[in-house]
Amino acid sequence: MSGPGDAAVVRVVLPAHLRTLARVDGVVELGVAGQVTQCSVLDALETRYPVLRGTIRDHGSGKRRAFVRFFACQQDLSHEPPDAPLPEAVATGAEPYLIVGAMAGG
Amino acid sequence: MSGVRVLVGTRKGAFVLRADGKREKWDVSGPHFPGWEIYHLKGSPANPDRLYASQSSGWFGQLIQRSDDGGVTWEPVGNEFRYHGTPGTHQWYDGTPHPWEFARVWHLESSLDDPDTVYAGVEDAGLFRSTDGGWNWEELPGLREHRSGPSWQPGAGGMCLHTIILDPAKPGRMFAAISAAGAFRSDDAGQTWQPVNHGLHSEGIPDPGAEVGHCVHRIAMHPSRPSVLFMQKHWDVMRSDDAGESWREVSGDLPTDFGFPIEVHAHEPETVYVVPITSDSHHFPPEGKLRVYRSRTGGDEWEPLTTGLPQEHCYVNVLRDAMAVDSLDDCGIYFGTTGGQVYVSADAGDSWDPVVRDLPAVLSVEVQTLQ
Numbered sequence: 001m002s003g004p005g006d007a008a009v010v011r012v013v014l015p016a017h018l019r020t021l022a023r024v025d026g027v028v029e030l031g032v033a034g035q036v037t038q039c040s041v042l043d044a045l046e047t048r049y050p051v052l053r054g055t056i057r058d059h060g061s062g063k064r065r066a067f068v069r070f071f072a073c074q075q076d077l078s079h080e081p082p083d084a085p086l087p088e089a090v091a092t093g094a095e096p097y098l099i100v101g102a103m104a105g106g
Numbered sequence: 107m108s109g110v111r112v113l114v115g116t117r118k119g120a121f122v123l124r125a126d127g128k129r130e131k132w133d134v135s136g137p138h139f140p141g142w143e144i145y146h147l148k149g150s151p152a153n154p155d156r157l158y159a160s161q162s163s164g165w166f167g168q169l170i171q172r173s174d175d176g177g178v179t180w181e182p183v184g185n186e187f188r189y190h191g192t193p194g195t196h197q198w199y200d201g202t203p204h205p206w207e208f209a210r211v212w213h214l215e216s217s218l219d220d221p222d223t224v225y226a227g228v229e230d231a232g233l234f235r236s237t238d239g240g241w242n243w244e245e246l247p248g249l250r251e252h253r254s255g256p257s258w259q260p261g262a263g264g265m266c267l268h269t270i271i272l273d274p275a276k277p278g279r280m281f282a283a284i285s286a287a288g289a290f291r292s293d294d295a296g297q298t299w300q301p302v303n304h305g306l307h308s309e310g311i312p313d314p315g316a317e318v319g320h321c322v323h324r325i326a327m328h329p330s331r332p333s334v335l336f337m338q339k340h341w342d343v344m345r346s347d348d349a350g351e352s353w354r355e356v357s358g359d360l361p362t363d364f365g366f367p368i369e370v371h372a373h374e375p376e377t378v379y380v381v382p383i384t385s386d387s388h389h390f391p392p393e394g395k396l397r398v399y400r401s402r403t404g405g406d407e408w409e410p411l412t413t414g415l416p417q418e419h420c421y422v423n424v425l426r427d428a429m430a431v432d433s434l435d436d437c438g439i440y441f442g443t444t445g446g447q448v449y450v451s452a453d454a455g456d457s458w459d460p461v462v463r464d465l466p467a468v469l470s471v472e473v474q475t476l477q
Contacts, residue, residue: 017141017166021182051182055166059186067165101165 007031010041010086011096018056018099022049027096036091038070039082056099071098110432111176111474112440113157114448115144118466120159122177125461127434129452132461138180139171146427146470147177148214153221154474158240160211160226168210170226172240183240187211187228190247196230197259206230206250213427215270225296227267231258231284233296246296249282254301254318261285261321261340268426269325273332281335281350286321289337291350302350306339324426326368328375336378336405338368338426343380345405356405361392367429371454372437376404379431379439379455381424390421398441400455414458415449422447427470434475442468 012028019025030044039062046053053059056068062082064070070077072090089095112123119137138144142161150156157173159180168187171180193206209229217223222239232250234243249267258265266285273279278295281302288303306320321340328334337344337353342363344353357363364385371377378401384392391397396415399408422445432438439451446465449458 015165017163021166021169051169054168054185058167060188065165065167 007033008036008091009093010036010044010090011093012041012045013096013098015099015101017101018052021051021055024049029093032091036086037083038077038080038086038097041086041097042082067102069100069102071100072096108434109476110434110438111149111154111476112430112448112450112461113147113149113159113177113470113472113474114442114465114468115146115159115427115470116442116446116466116468117143120144120147120161120177121462121465123448123461129434129438129450130459134462135177137466138177142169143210144469145210146213146472148216148224148472149474150216150221150224152217152219154476156216156221156239158214158216158224160214162210168208170211170214170240170243184236184242187226187232187234187243188245189232189250190245193250195256196265197257199260201259203256206232208232209264212266212268213270215272218272218274225270225272225280227270227282229264229266230260231265231267231287233267233270233282235296248292248297249290249299252290252299252301254287258284258287258318269322271325271327271335273327274329275332279332279349281325281327283322283325283337285323286340287318288320289322289325289335289350302346303353304351305346305353306344307342308339309341323366324368326370326378328370331375334375334404336368336370338365338380340364341385343368343405356401358401358406358408360399360408361397361410365424366426367424367441369429369431369439372431372433373435374402374437377402377454378405379429380408381429381441383423389423394418394420396420396422396443398439398451398455398458411451411455411458413456414451414460420445425469427472428468430471430473432473432475438473440471440473442471444468 108127114121119140121136124133145160147159155176159171161169195203198204211226213227215225226234269283271281290299291302324338326336333349335346343357345356362382365383369379395417397410422443429441442448444467448461451458
């Protein structure tokens with residue numbers, strides 16, 4: 001379990017459009033200080049790649065955009081509180097945190 | 107040598123088309139931002155290599171891209187469009203109050219003299235401005251906060267601010283149009299606004315003198331006569347000779363007065379172009395014939411322009427921002443269709459050729475005349 005002062009390395013998988021936008025290939029590895037939550041992971045992601053601000057969460061409200069979903073460890077975390085701890089396997093980097101463009105649009 | 111650069115926004119990316127002054131052989135680049143909706147691109151009159159593009163997606167929201175080399179390379183800039191203060195409500199389709207919610211940028215309009223200043227017309231209707239090349243956006247709230255704002259309703263495509271016109275003769279005067287609120291004018295650089303819809307009559311509005319509620323599709327101005335405006339309304343082609351204070355219908359002998367774009371010839375302020383579309387729900391050309399109509403008399407009398415355009419089995423639409431004119435000696439006219447064709451006429455509409463035939467649905471066409 002990571003604690004205050006430690007920086008966990010979290011692996012994040014972005015959807016194709018956002019990989020293009022951020023100019024990254026494959027999985028993004030992020031150092032996340034403190035407790036590993038969806039909010040802290042996304043904060044770290046947006047700090048590393050400011051161009052992603054507003055594309056996953058709304059500016060201002062910080063709410064997940066309607067057609068973006070979050071998954072990890074075969075669980076849909078999209079409706080979990082943003083400050084809830086992520087599974088240990090995500091915090092240790094064993095499992096990736098998946099940001100997915102929802103299968104929507106007809 | 108002079109030439110043109112045509113900026114095409116589509117449902118699935120942006121394309122840049124280049125040609126010399128003959129406008130016969132074209133270089134096509136793109137798609138830029140493949141898979142994203144590009145509602146509009148616009149070049150700066152003060153620095154033609156400075157371009158802005160509105161890139162959006164239902165999944166990932168709004169981005170603004172900027173190019174400083176004429177569309178060869180692009181850089182994402184600021185994408186935060188936050189309404190001023192507490193935005194309040196407008197009317198929803200069912201007449202109930204609905205909170206103002208930002209959806210996307212429909213139209214970008216560059217300052218006439220400063221490449222770093224650009225305006226954005228957005229859905230839900232609002233006007234934003236950046237003065238630092240697109241990095242930061244600030245609303246000019248006087249328009250949205252007009253006393254009529256709570257009564258504005260969206261058109262079928264959303265409540266979009268789709269037209270921004272800057273008056274080249276009167277600094278501070280600008281026009282905006284919103285579907286389906288109407289036309290507005292500011293004489294103080296966007297701080298305060300007044301509706302300019304007198305003379306518009308819209309079927310379905312009980313009050314024939316309604317100040318707002320008109321589904322204006324597009325407004326065009328010739329820079330040499332900025333007090334003369336031409337409007338394609340949901341129905342009716344209209345003209346104002348007093349900067350919007352009053353309007354009169356000039357649909358004349360058009361086969362249908364429904365349509366979306368309207369443009370003015372670069373050198374003939376009384377020569378106007380529209381693309382009549384079968385109203386109201388069909389949204390394709392009458393009789394399956396794609397015809398641009400030209401008036402050389404400032405309206406009322408119109409002639410069909412058909413040479414080179416499909417005259418059978420054509421069921422595309424031409425959207426409001428998808429027509430443009432260049433300013434070469436022989437004025438070029440351009441338009442794009444929802445079928446993915448971009449047509450050019452290098453002789454003011456007498457004849458047409460396709461530049462490309464199979465792009466994604468075209469949302470917008472702009473042209474830059476390059477020296």
